[in-house]
Amino acid sequence: MYNLEIKHLRMICALAESENMTRAAEKLFISQSALSQQLKDIETKLGTDLFFRTRKKMIITESGRQLQKTAVEVLDAVERAERDISRKTRGEKGELKVGTQCIFCYKWLPQVLKLFHARFPHIEIEIGNSVELLEELEEKKFDLVISGAVATTEIHTAVPLFEDQLVCVIPEEHPLAACRFLHLSDFGGVSLIAHADRAKNRFYQQILKPAGVEPGRIMNVGAPQAILEMVMAGFGIAVLPRWAVAGILPVWPVTARPITRKGLPLTWHAVYLTRSNIPVYQQEFIRSISRLNVTEEGSAVAHLSQMHGC
Template sequence: MEIRHLRLVKAIMEEGGITKATRKLHLTQSALSRQLQEAEIQLGTKIFLRINRKLIPTEAGEKLLKLADEVIEKIEQTERSIRELVKGEAGEIRISTECYTSYHWLPSIMRQFQLLYPNVKLRIVMEATHQPLQKLLSGELDIAITTDPIQDSNLRYIKLFQDEMFAIVPATHKLANKKYLTAEDFADQNLVIHSLPMETVSVHRFVLAPANVTPADITVLPLTEAAVEMVRAEMGIAVMSGWALKPYLRTEGLKKIRLGTKGLLRDNFAAVLSAKEYPGYFEHFIEFLKNEITIGDREKAAS
């Protein structure tokens, strides 16, 4: 049994006869009749019976029609998916994150995605930084990247990757030779963070607050480069993800240190609206984001 035979049975049933089915399949009546005969020979039974000048499916024909509906729908879905992958759909994805450091890796991945989907416009909404979930709920974003998911039935989260947070200190700092830092090590330090409130800062949530430790001072600097230079000038210590720190550790004068004996691991999620139906390219973008970051992490680990 071939796909053309399934299409034939489906067309005859939908059009109500051979004559109309010929127009749908772009076949002559004799060619269609031959294909129907071939199918019946292969099955060893009749597919249709002619009753009162109408073609009525036999029991075998009914089973064949059910198979045709399932198989042809699957084929058409796959063809649509491939066309979308090759040609790309047209649309826009508005995206933002909760932290400026994420913009170190996001633009390069967006550029790779647009090589595959040139008709999909990707737009970073910088003004939504630090509050992407709220902007997503208000309709100002399509995808929010966050490490701090909130419990809300209106939101759906897809895990992208896991990264590790490290403290960064000057190489001459008194903490530089420690294998790992504890909450108490921050008690007499100036902690450089990207933004307030403190409840959104990972080192506060998972290290300092549980131990009831408050740093001696706190400096807010949204730009990663400025925060790193402040640490380099011995004016404080900062905590950032390993991939964000990597370019700054290539020069001398800085050292990264783990947080706690097991390290501070952080999950990153893509958040979307749970009740909204998104075009196919949204799911493709999230999968692309997840796969490309994972592959990149493996390559970094191997290098």
């Protein structure tokens, strides 16, 4: 059991510097009697005198001097820690680790960072791909994750950002391009180009497989641009967030069709642990994403829907 508290360390320093009980009490904003009792209590617990009392001043003992040295180091460390935490809380210093669940995320990053760093120029941001959202938040790999597939739990908070939908990107000459929308059964036997294999592909695992639909194959292509190039070259079709293709549809020989008559809507969320203390700059990062949603489809809003595990 520890006997010393921060108040004792401050007391030692105040008495050592002033060598006077009255002046030390004034510096600590307590009464002289309270300070005297505090000193007596800690000397009793430590089993040694920390000061010799004379009529004119308080003289520090060898034990007191040893404790004073430690007190100065500890109090300086505590002050630095408090100052550092305060700076982080105010957004003057810190880091933010953001996970995203789609390979297209890096298109929105420059716009968000520009908005964010205009207010918090000294916050370091680390961006990474998120696979296991809750596990990575629990392990502090990420402070927040942007996701379009969020299952509600009691341990995390999901802040809605904007609405989106998944669409099927098809070469213009493909037979399915003539359809107003695709049935799930239309994916049976086709070549699906995606950034993840069957085991990790959310569209397959959450939509096609439960419906009993099996693509002919799923081609694993890691780069976003390469996925679109492969579709354009006629190697298959792809399922992507609508924002991701809005800008290329007028100029590339591909088309985008809704999936099912009602479409497959997505709500993008910023997800973080509910029990976490959310610094002001993390809140601002989320607001920076939301603010881009005021633009028309195909421009800034298109750059935001990229985080889904498509």
